[in-house]
Amino acid sequence: MNSFINAxxxxxxxxxxxxxAIITLAFLLAFVVLSFFSPYDPRxxxxxxxxxxxxxxHFFGTNGRGQDxxxxxxxxxxxxxxxxxxxxxxxxxxxxxxxxxxxxxxxGLVDNALMLFCDTFVVLPIFPILVFLRLIARSMxxxxxxxxxxxxxxxxxxxxxxxxxLSLRExxxxxxxxxxxxxxxxxxxxxxFPHILPIVLATTIxxxxxxxxxxxxxxxxGLSPLDIPTMGTVTYWAxxxxxxxxGAWWWILFPIIFIVLLFTSLYLLFTSITSxxxxxxxxxxxxxxxx
Amino acid sequence: MKDFLRFIVRYFITRLLIxxxxxxxxxxxxxxxxxxxxxxxxxxxxxRRLQMSGAYLPADSIEKMKQALLKLYGLEGSLLKQYTTxxxxxxKGNLGPSFASFPTPVMxxxxxxxxxxxxxxxxxxxxSWVFGTVLGGIAGYRNKGLWVRVLEIxxxxxxxxxxxxxxxxxxILFAYxxxxxxxxxxxxxxxxxxxxxxxxxxxxxxxxxxxLSLIIIGIGAWFLNMRNLVSNITSEYFVTFAHQMxxxxxxxxxxxxxxxxxxxxLTGLALQLGFIFNGTIITEIVFNYPGLGTLIYxxxxxSDYNLVMGTTLFSIVAVAFATLFVDLLLPFIxxxxxxxxx
Numbered sequence: 001m002n003s004f005i006n007a008x009x010x011x012x013x014x015x016x017x018x019x020x021a022i023i024t025l026a027f028l029l030a031f032v033v034l035s036f037f038s039p040y041d042p043r044x045x046x047x048x049x050x051x052x053x054x055x056x057x058h059f060f061g062t063n064g065r066g067q068d069x070x071x072x073x074x075x076x077x078x079x080x081x082x083x084x085x086x087x088x089x090x091x092x093x094x095x096x097x098x099x100x101x102x103x104x105x106x107x108g109l110v111d112n113a114l115m116l117f118c119d120t121f122v123v124l125p126i127f128p129i130l131v132f133l134r135l136i137a138r139s140m141x142x143x144x145x146x147x148x149x150x151x152x153x154x155x156x157x158x159x160x161x162x163x164x165x166l167s168l169r170e171x172x173x174x175x176x177x178x179x180x181x182x183x184x185x186x187x188x189x190x191x192x193f194p195h196i197l198p199i200v201l202a203t204t205i206x207x208x209x210x211x212x213x214x215x216x217x218x219x220x221x222g223l224s225p226l227d228i229p230t231m232g233t234v235t236y237w238a239x240x241x242x243x244x245x246x247g248a249w250w251w252i253l254f255p256i257i258f259i260v261l262l263f264t265s266l267y268l269l270f271t272s273i274t275s276x277x278x279x280x281x282x283x284x285x286x287x288x289x290x291x
Numbered sequence: 292m293k294d295f296l297r298f299i300v301r302y303f304i305t306r307l308l309i310x311x312x313x314x315x316x317x318x319x320x321x322x323x324x325x326x327x328x329x330x331x332x333x334x335x336x337x338x339r340r341l342q343m344s345g346a347y348l349p350a351d352s353i354e355k356m357k358q359a360l361l362k363l364y365g366l367e368g369s370l371l372k373q374y375t376t377x378x379x380x381x382x383k384g385n386l387g388p389s390f391a392s393f394p395t396p397v398m399x400x401x402x403x404x405x406x407x408x409x410x411x412x413x414x415x416x417x418x419s420w421v422f423g424t425v426l427g428g429i430a431g432y433r434n435k436g437l438w439v440r441v442l443e444i445x446x447x448x449x450x451x452x453x454x455x456x457x458x459x460x461x462x463i464l465f466a467y468x469x470x471x472x473x474x475x476x477x478x479x480x481x482x483x484x485x486x487x488x489x490x491x492x493x494x495x496x497x498x499x500x501x502x503l504s505l506i507i508i509g510i511g512a513w514f515l516n517m518r519n520l521v522s523n524i525t526s527e528y529f530v531t532f533a534h535q536m537x538x539x540x541x542x543x544x545x546x547x548x549x550x551x552x553x554x555x556x557l558t559g560l561a562l563q564l565g566f567i568f569n570g571t572i573i574t575e576i577v578f579n580y581p582g583l584g585t586l587i588y589x590x591x592x593x594s595d596y597n598l599v600m601g602t603t604l605f606s607i608v609a610v611a612f613a614t615l616f617v618d619l620l621l622p623f624i625x626x627x628x629x630x631x632x633x
Binding site: 266 | 450455587
C-alpha cells in the first residue's frame with residue numbers, strides 16, 4: 001500500500017499528464033457526487049420550461065424535454081462511469097484468469113489454445129455484432145450490456161498479462177519457490193500478483209475508455225435504454241430533437257465538454273501510468289486506431 | 292531451407308485456423324443471439340412486422356417472404372439442424388431478402404453501398420498512414436523541434452475523444468457555422484453517377500469533410516505509434532553501435548530504424564483496412580454518406596433486422612479475410628518472424 005502512495009506522489013510531482021488527469025477526474029467525481037443532492041428526479045421531464053439558455057436558475061440551461069441540463073448531467077456522468085467500471089471489472093476477471101493460466105502454462109497446448117481463442121476475439125468486428133444484438137434485444141438493460149461488453153473486452157489485456165507472467169516464470173525466484181514447496185496458487189497470488197497489478201490497473205482505465213466510447217456510439221444510434229441518462233443518451237436526445245438546427249447550442253455543448261474532459265483525463269491517466277510502469281510499453285495497442 | 296518451408300507451412304496453417312475460427316465464432320454468435328434472447332424468434336418477429344405493414348404488400352409477396360424466411364432461418368427441427376441450415380444458406384452467399392425494401396436481396400444492397408465505403412476508407416487510411424508514418428518517423432528519430440511538441444499535443448488531445456464527437460464537432464463547425472461544405476450526402480442531388488468532371492468535383496466536395504475527420508484522427512494515431520516505435524528502436528544498443536561505427540544517419544535510418552519499425556506500421560494499416568466496418572459506420576452516419584454504415588443505420592431505423600444481420604455476417608467474413616491476407620504478407624516484410632518461431 002505504501003509503495004502505491006509513493007508512486008502516486010512521485011507521478012503527481014513529475015508528470016504533468018498525471019496531474020492534469022487526477023485534477024480533472026477529481027472535478028468530475030465531485031460533479032457526480034452532486035447527483036445525490038439533485039432537486040429533480042432524472043427520469044421525470046417537463047418540470048422546467050423547455051429549451052432555455054443557461055441562466056442562474058438553470059446553470060447549463062434546459063433541454064427540449066424540460067429537464068435541467070446541469071442536474072441531468074450529474075446523473076448521466078454517474079451512470080456512464082458506473083457502466084464503464086462494471087465492464088472493466090468483469091473483463092479484468094476474465095483477462096487475469098486467462099492471462100495467468102496461459103502465461104503459467106506458457107508454450108504448452110493450453111497456452112496455444114487460449115491464445116488462438118484470444119487472437120480470434122481480437123479480430124472479431126464487435127461493433128456490428130453489438131448493433132445486431134441491441135436491435136434484437138431492445139429492452140436490454142445497461143447492466144446486461146455491461147456483461148456483454150465484458151465478454152468482448154478481455155483479449156488484448158489477457159495477452160499483456162500472459163506475457164508478464166511468462167517473463168516472471170523465467171525468474172529464478174519461481175524455481176526457488178517451487179523447490180521450497182510453494183503451491184501454484186500461493187505462487188501466483190503472493191509472488192506474481194504484485195507484478196501484474198500495475199498492468200491490470202492501467203488496462204482497467206484503457207478498457208473504460210473503450211466501453212464508454214461504445215456506450216456513447218450505441219446510444220447515439222438509439223440502441224440503448226434511452227430513458228436512463230448517460231453521456232450517450234443525453235447526446236442522443238440533443239441530436240434527435242435537432243438541438244443544432246434550432247440553435248439550442250448549450251444542449252449539445254455541455255455534454256460534449258464533459259465527454260471530452262472525461263476521455264482526455266482517462267487517456268492521460270492511462271498513458272502516464274503505462275510510461276511510469278514501463279517506459280518501453282508505450283506502444284500498447286499499436287494498430288488499434290478505430291473505435 | 293527445409294526448416295524454412297516447414298515453418299512457412301506451420302505459420303500459414305495457424306493463421307488460416309485463426310481466420311476460420313473468427314468466421315466460425317462470429318457466425319455462431321450471430322446465430323445464437325436471436326435464439327438466446329427471450330421473445331426474439333427471428334421469423335416470428337419478421338412475420339409480425341410483415342403483418343403490421345401488410346397493407347402495403349401484395350399477398351403473394353408476403354407468402355414469398357415467409358417462405359424465404361422459413362428457409363433462411365430453418366426454424367423446423369432441432370437447434371443443431373437449424374444451425375446447419377443456417378450455414379448452408381450462408382455458404383451459398385444467401386443472406387436473405389431485406390425486409391424494408393423487399394424483395395431486394397441483402398447482398399445486392401451491400402454490393403451497392405460497398406464501393407462508397409471502401410473508396411472513402413481506403414483513401415483516407417492510406418493518406419493518414421503515409422503522413423502519420425513519415426512525420427512520426429522524423430519526430431522519433433530527431434526528438435526535438437517545436438512542431439514535434441505541437442503535433443504531439445494535438446495528437447494526444449484528439450486521440451481519446453470518441454470519434455463520433457470529433458466528427459460531430461467538424462460537422463457543426465464546417466457545415467453549420469461556416470457553410471463551407473454540405474451537411475451530408477455523397478454527391479449533389481440530381482447528378483447521375485458518371486465519369487464527368489462535374490460529378491467527380493461533386494464527389495470530392497461532398498467527401499471532403501468525412502475524409503478530413505478520418506484523416507485527422509488517423510494521422511494522430513499513426514504519428515504517435517511511429518514516433519514511439521522509432522524512439523524505442525533508436526535507443527537500442529545496435530543503433531548506438533552503428534553511430535559509433537560512423538555510419539551515416541541516412542543509412543542508419545533506412546536500414547536499421549525504418550526496417551524494424553515498418554512491419555508494425557504495416558500490420559496496423561492492414562488491420563485498419565480490415566476494420567472498415569467498425570470505423571466508417573459512424574462517419575457515414577454523421578455525414579449521411581451512402582455506404583455500408585448508412586445502410587446499417589437505415590436498417591436500424593426501419594428495424595430491418597435481416598439487413599443488419601446480413602451486413603454483420605458480411606463484415607465478419609471480410610475482416611477475417613483481411614487479417615488473413617495481412618498475416619500471409621507479414622513474413623515477407625518482417626524478417627524477424629522467421630527467427631522467432633522457426
